[in-house]
Amino acid sequence: MARKLEISDQEVQRLRREGLGAPEIAKALGKSRATVFRALQRLDEVREYVRHDDVFPWPVHQMHGGTLPTKYIRTLSRAAKTGGGDMDYLMAAFRWANGMIERGVDIGYDPDYPGTDVTPEGGYYEMPEPVGGGFIRRLRDAALEAGRRRER
Template identity: 30%
Template sequence: MGRRATIDREELARLVARGMSVQELAAHFGVSESGVLQAKRAAGLAKPMLDHSAAVPWKLTRAHSQSGPATNLRNLSAAAQGKPPAAERLNTALRWARRLVEAGLDVGYDPAAGFVEVPAAPSGSHVAAVLAAAERGLEKS
């Protein structure tokens, strides 16, 4: 069994600053792309990942993870976290959410059926809450 390849953090930082891709770094250090990503995270060189769990609180099946509602909720979540997506994606998500809220609707999720539009609960709408958070995030940027 061979010795695990190590990645020198200083050299990694220099090469990342020069703009080397993950693929190029993997070849340079003789490790997998996953190994490079782990080393970048450990060295504080990776961009922090966004957390969409509040916007998409369901365990989605693979078939539904890229659906319109899931994508729109993630895009609104990104805006709420100060990292809005491209303007056309953001506008699509905002229009979708505003249409639902104005109609008194919300979304529900069922692993078998996917996303469905449902009447908003008197206690509040999930989509309305995600939309409000996105609008607050957009005001700050």
């Protein structure tokens, strides 16, 4: 006899469209990562694994791994490395990066930095963009260029 479905495919897809990865979906649904990964495989939603530790100019503490700046940086990193990603989340990440660039700011990180309007959980802070472009501008430009190469 087949096992009872342990997880809602629709809920997994909704969370994936929001940009969550398997560990985050598992936590949100109270399920194991293996259960979520099987659902993602069944839905043909398994992404190729892309490392981001080479992109971040600082080690990010685990407590800040789910914050919007971290998610946007990972989304732009994926786009820079693969030329693609979830379009809705990618557009949100580009809007975020473009807004920072238009305001002339870059982002910095200190795990002990208190919560601000950048992220209530703390860690990230805005600072003036360095002459010649900062981290966010370089990452955004790399993601745009990878997208252009992919379109050719």
